[in-house]
Amino acid sequence: MLSRTADHIYWLGRYIERAETLARALDVQYQLSLLPQTPDSIRAGWLDTLDELGLLPEYRKRHGEVTIDLPPLFIAHATDTSMSIRGCLQAARENARAVRGVITSEMWETLNATWIELRDSGSTHRSAAGMQHFIDWVKHRSQLLRGVWQGTMLRDEGYAFLRMGTALERADGTARILGARLATSSGGTAIGGFYQWGVLLRAMSAFENYRKLYRDLVLPDRVAELLVLCEDEPRSLRRAVHDLYTGLGVVANQRSRETERRAGALDATLQFGSTESVSLERLRALLDDCVERLKDIDRRIARDFLVAIEYAA
Amino acid sequence: MSFPKFDEMRAADGSVREHYAAFQAWLAQQPAEHLAEKRREADLLFHRLGITFAVYGEEQGTERLIPFDIVPRILPAAEWRELETGLRQRVRALNAFLGDVYGEQAILKAGRIPSEAILTNAQYRPEMQGIRLPTDTYAHVAGVDIVRDGNGVLHVLEDNLRVPSGVSYMLEDRRMMMRLFPELFSKHAVAPVEHYPELLSANLRSVAPGGLEDPTVVLLTPGRYNSAYFEHAFLAQQMGVELVEGQDLFVRDDVVYMRTTRGPQRVDVIYRRIDDDYLDPLAFRPDSTLGVAGLMTAYRAGTVTIANAVGTGIADDKSIYPYVPDMIEFYLGEKPLLANVPTWTLRDPEQLAEVLPRLHELVVKEVHGAGGYGMLIGPASTKAQIEDFRKKILAHPERYIAQPTLALSTCPTFVEQGLAPRHIDLRPFVLSGRDIQVVPGGLTRVALPEGSLVVNSSQGGGTKDTWVLEA
Numbered sequence: 001m002l003s004r005t006a007d008h009i010y011w012l013g014r015y016i017e018r019a020e021t022l023a024r025a026l027d028v029q030y031q032l033s034l035l036p037q038t039p040d041s042i043r044a045g046w047l048d049t050l051d052e053l054g055l056l057p058e059y060r061k062r063h064g065e066v067t068i069d070l071p072p073l074f075i076a077h078a079t080d081t082s083m084s085i086r087g088c089l090q091a092a093r094e095n096a097r098a099v100r101g102v103i104t105s106e107m108w109e110t111l112n113a114t115w116i117e118l119r120d121s122g123s124t125h126r127s128a129a130g131m132q133h134f135i136d137w138v139k140h141r142s143q144l145l146r147g148v149w150q151g152t153m154l155r156d157e158g159y160a161f162l163r164m165g166t167a168l169e170r171a172d173g174t175a176r177i178l179g180a181r182l183a184t185s186s187g188g189t190a191i192g193g194f195y196q197w198g199v200l201l202r203a204m205s206a207f208e209n210y211r212k213l214y215r216d217l218v219l220p221d222r223v224a225e226l227l228v229l230c231e232d233e234p235r236s237l238r239r240a241v242h243d244l245y246t247g248l249g250v251v252a253n254q255r256s257r258e259t260e261r262r263a264g265a266l267d268a269t270l271q272f273g274s275t276e277s278v279s280l281e282r283l284r285a286l287l288d289d290c291v292e293r294l295k296d297i298d299r300r301i302a303r304d305f306l307v308a309i310e311y312a313a
Numbered sequence: 314m315s316f317p318k319f320d321e322m323r324a325a326d327g328s329v330r331e332h333y334a335a336f337q338a339w340l341a342q343q344p345a346e347h348l349a350e351k352r353r354e355a356d357l358l359f360h361r362l363g364i365t366f367a368v369y370g371e372e373q374g375t376e377r378l379i380p381f382d383i384v385p386r387i388l389p390a391a392e393w394r395e396l397e398t399g400l401r402q403r404v405r406a407l408n409a410f411l412g413d414v415y416g417e418q419a420i421l422k423a424g425r426i427p428s429e430a431i432l433t434n435a436q437y438r439p440e441m442q443g444i445r446l447p448t449d450t451y452a453h454v455a456g457v458d459i460v461r462d463g464n465g466v467l468h469v470l471e472d473n474l475r476v477p478s479g480v481s482y483m484l485e486d487r488r489m490m491m492r493l494f495p496e497l498f499s500k501h502a503v504a505p506v507e508h509y510p511e512l513l514s515a516n517l518r519s520v521a522p523g524g525l526e527d528p529t530v531v532l533l534t535p536g537r538y539n540s541a542y543f544e545h546a547f548l549a550q551q552m553g554v555e556l557v558e559g560q561d562l563f564v565r566d567d568v569v570y571m572r573t574t575r576g577p578q579r580v581d582v583i584y585r586r587i588d589d590d591y592l593d594p595l596a597f598r599p600d601s602t603l604g605v606a607g608l609m610t611a612y613r614a615g616t617v618t619i620a621n622a623v624g625t626g627i628a629d630d631k632s633i634y635p636y637v638p639d640m641i642e643f644y645l646g647e648k649p650l651l652a653n654v655p656t657w658t659l660r661d662p663e664q665l666a667e668v669l670p671r672l673h674e675l676v677v678k679e680v681h682g683a684g685g686y687g688m689l690i691g692p693a694s695t696k697a698q699i700e701d702f703r704k705k706i707l708a709h710p711e712r713y714i715a716q717p718t719l720a721l722s723t724c725p726t727f728v729e730q731g732l733a734p735r736h737i738d739l740r741p742f743v744l745s746g747r748d749i750q751v752v753p754g755g756l757t758r759v760a761l762p763e764g765s766l767v768v769n770s771s772q773g774g775g776t777k778d779t780w781v782l783e784a
Contacts (some may be wrong), residue, residue: 002561006574098537101546101556117607150558157574253575305574 003101005250006101007201007306009040013165014081016111019027020084020142021173023135025053026075028177032184040066045184046071052180055083061251066308071252072131085138087266089118104152107145114141118232141143156253164247165300172294173242177204178227182284199286224278227271228286231305238270244297251305259300266293317463317482319722321386332389332782335500340384346412348383351493352727355381358492364485364543377466380775381486383493386737386757392502393781394465396459396741397751399650402641404455404743407472407628407780409644411451415441415652416626419634425643426636430660431627435681436634438589438624440596444613446622447520448747453584453620454513455743456480456756460654461722468654468719470738474621474629476586479756479776480509480742483545484551486778490555502783504753509742512750517552517633519746521581528581530554531571533562535587535603545586554584559591564607567614582618583608589623631680632658632712654719660711666716669706675715675765676708690766692718719767725776726759736760739779753781 029049032043047066050056055074058081063070078084082091093115099110146166153159181200198218201207204225213230214222230238245263252260270290277286318325322333327367329337359378393687414417414431421428431437432663456477458470491498514530521528534545536558549556560570561677562580570577571670585592591601595607611617627633638649657664657675666676671692689702706713723734741755757777758768770775 001574002555002559003572003574005555097363099556100543101548101550105362105550108363109361112359117361161574175460289424308581 001161002283003306003311005099005102005304006157006161008095008302009102010161010165010306011104012092012095012099012160015088015095016142016145017166017169018086018173019088019092019138021177021304022075022088023138023142024173025279026072026085027135028181030072030135031199031203032196034066042068048183049180051073052176052183054176054247055278067238069128072128076134077183086118087294089115089138089141102158105150106148106264110145110148116143123171124154133135149217153258156208160247160250161305164244164251166296167243167247168239168301170235171237171244172291173202173296174235174237174240175290177273178224179284179287179291182280193220194218201226206233209233212237220280221275221278224280224281224283225275228278228283229275231271238273241267241290241294248301253304256300256304257299262293262300263297266290266297315697318720319463319465320462321722321737322384322460322722332387336387336497339497339500340582342347344429352383355383355489355493355655358489359485362485362717364481371553372530378763379482382708382759382775383490384725384727384732385490385780386724386739387780387782388754390784391781392467395650395752399467399519399740400457400653400751401749402645402647402650403457403469403472403637404452404745404749405501406641406644407455407474408449408451410640410747411622411625411628412446412449413644415444415451415624420640420643423643425639425662426633428646433677434627434630434632436624437629438615438627440622442607444615447522447618449523450520451622452625452628453516453622453745455518455745456740457743459651459741459755460719463722465722466652466654469637469721470654471631472629472634473740475588476621477740477742478541478544478586479661479740479758481547483742483752483754483756483779484509484547486756486776488780493535498773499509501535501780503635504781504783506752509752510548512744512752513548514552516744516746516750517582517584517618517620520620522615522618524583530581530582530584531562531580533557533559533583533587535591539586539661541586550732559587559602562605562608564605564611567607567616569605569611569617578707582620584620589626589642592623596706619720631656631678632711634714654716657715659706659713659715660677662710664715665710667704669686669703672703672715674718676700676718677713677715679713680714690718693764693766718766721760721768724757724759726761726775726777728763730760733763735763736766736768737777753777753783 029045032045043066046068050059050066050071052230059074061065062078063074074247075084077086081087083262094113094147095107096103149162150192153162177200181196194217198207201210201218201223204227210218210223210226213226226233226236230236231238233239245267248256248260248263276282291304324328325332356378359381380516408599408705410420420426421431429527452474454477456473456479458473459467461471483506517530518528528679530552532545532549532554534542534556536542546556555571555573563570563572569580569583571580587603590598591603593606593608594601596604612623613705616734635653635658638653641647641649659665659667659668672689675691676691689699691699721738723731727733728735737757737759739757741751745749757779759775759777760766760768761773761775
């Protein structure tokens with residue numbers, strides 16, 4: 001497969017997944033902002049969310065102060081950036097357009113229709129009142145797209161790069177959403193904790209899974225365990241990193257051994273991670289470590305596969 | 314001035330021609346709102362499928378639909394057979410001419426074409442002199458533009474031998490018609506065209522260097538901002554070949570490779586959809602970022618086939634066009650089956666003198682122009698426009714040819730006011746390699762504004778499905 005093609009496909013996967021991650025992060029904070037609290041604590045929540053998602057500098061450049069109203073609109077609809085949901089879907093569509101001969105027609109059509117619908121959507125879509133509807137729409141389209149490529153794409157290198165892009169972005173996204181929750185959570189009552197962590201579980205579509213697995217109250221440690229270490233939870237770090245690692249095995253070339261080793265090491269860290277490692281005291285360090293190692297693996301994937309290098313045949 | 318008029322569906326007395334009878338009967342039964350709904354559905358589908366083209370001179374990345382009309386252009390079997398035979402003859406002669414011009418130059422020595430018309434022509438590529446190509450094929454894909462005049466006679470208007478486009482619309486228009494009106498296809502024996510990518514693939518594989526068994530074929534595109542990018546991606550996908558850009562290829566030791574995730578992979582056949590000028594910055598335009606440095610060296614070394622070959626522009630140049638009937642006689646010893654449109658070459662002072670007083674009734678074209686840009690349609694122009702053009706012609710007569718204004722045939726077409734006759738042309742695609750293949754049909758383009766004779770999509774032209782009836 002052409003390196004440039006692989007690059008477009010990898011980023012196609014990343015942008016679709018990032019749109020979904022942003023929608024979920026938005027969902028958490030949007031739900032929380034509806035709970036009774038002071039305006040200051042709502043603003044603090046948005047600040048942490050923007051910061052954890054890496055959007056704060058761009059937000060400040062455009063809007064200055066973090067307010068109650070602007071952050072969700074920025075995350076959802078900011079134009080001329082690939083940081084917003086809108087920007088991600090546009091970037092995904094541009095990447096798809098560049099390789100529309102390689103992905104299946106159904107994938108292209110679904111993504112193109114998604115983009116057209118977003119582009120032509122009226123202002124209700126973009127108003128604060130339409131926020132929950134918009135979030136659900138984004139999650140739904142992302143799930144639809146994933147269903148289409150899983151149902152139509154040849155299990156070849158292209159599929160592997162799409163999976164890798166998706167897995168890396170999902171691991172990164174889960175770590176960041178969890179990190180944002182961690183930053184904002186400040187003890188409080190058990191009922192307060194239930195709402196705060198329950199919203200997170202719901203936004204990650206993991207609330208029902210949590211109940212099924214633990215048959216217990218919503219406890220922060222257990223939420224972290226589910227979203228970091230649980231192999232069976234589809235959005236957990238462990239699951240996503242494992243997908244990334246197996247994807248690397250499919251596309252491996254002579255240059256990629258060290259990258260594979262590092263992905264394998266991260267996979268092992270999570271596979272053999274103890275419940276203590278995800279306790280509230282130690283979770284922050286673990287998440288930071290994961291995000292750093294994912295960044296490193298991403299750079300190495302680009303170097304090993306995606307940036308075209310001439311070397312002897 | 315009044316020209317004889319020819320409508321594809323109706324004879325002069327208003328009666329429906331036999332090969333349109335079944336269609337007309339069906340059409341008459343369709344409620345207007347049903348057809349309107351189908352037309353909206355077609356628009357929606359084309360948008361969703363992203364079957365769009367970019368327009369030069371507009372904001373980069375502007376995407377537009379090419380209007381699609383639901384009334385097909387129908388050709389009876391016997392007429393198509395004649396046309397196809399004529400096309401095969403013409404393309405065979407054009408390929409022979411290219412081999413000759415870049416080889417012995419017998420036709421120049423025989424004095425059938427003046428040497429200076431070739432050797433001083435910007436489309437002549439001295440770099441090609443003395444190279445033998447696999448199966449001696451130069452124009453692997455030809456998109457020959459056919460028009461019917463007011464008397465019902467088919468003429469060749471242009472031989473497009475460089476990077477002819479539009480075949481994807483031929484295929485998509487058919488797909489759309491079958492989707493919208495499946496019942497029509499049970500009433501008509503319409504010859505299928507869907508196997509075109511299969512033929513193209515076989516054709517490209519047949520011209521690999523040294524008759525290679527299992528060559529690696531790629532399609533070279535200028536990228537996703539090119540007006541025909543949809544078609545490039547479409548054809549690459551349908552053939553199952555890599556869609557590459559210049560940056561994906563490199564040349565080492567006279568061999569072309571593509572950069573893949575598993576290292577360099579050798580490339581044997583390049584179906585290129587970029588012009589000669591941009592192919593290789595070392596050989597042609599040094600500022601080209603679309604091409605591949607060193608490609609011409611590899612080409613000359615015979616390690617890679619480029620389709621169409623470099624330098625085919627000398628055969629479809631408008632100043633060479635008047636000589637194509639001579640080529641057919643010279644190389645094949647046959648009488649031309651398809652007529653040329655009468656053409657004045659303004660390089661010739663006598664012909665120039667004939668043309669100058671008649672500009673208001675003629676069409677004048679730039680020799681190197683394409684896409685309907687840079688032409689004068691006398692009857693549709695103001696005095697001032699004609700005088701402007703006269704000055705341009707007088708400054709550089711060698712840059713122009715003139716032709717009578719053809720009353721292109723019309724075909725009923727849906728426009729805002731309902732069904733109305735609009736002018737059309739036809740571009741069948743002829744594949745040359747080990748043998749010659751033509752799929753029955755082609756791209757029918759239609760000029761949508763009333764009275765307009767310009768069918769180019771860049772000038773607001775639309776398309777129609779083209780039916781060749783099998784019985």
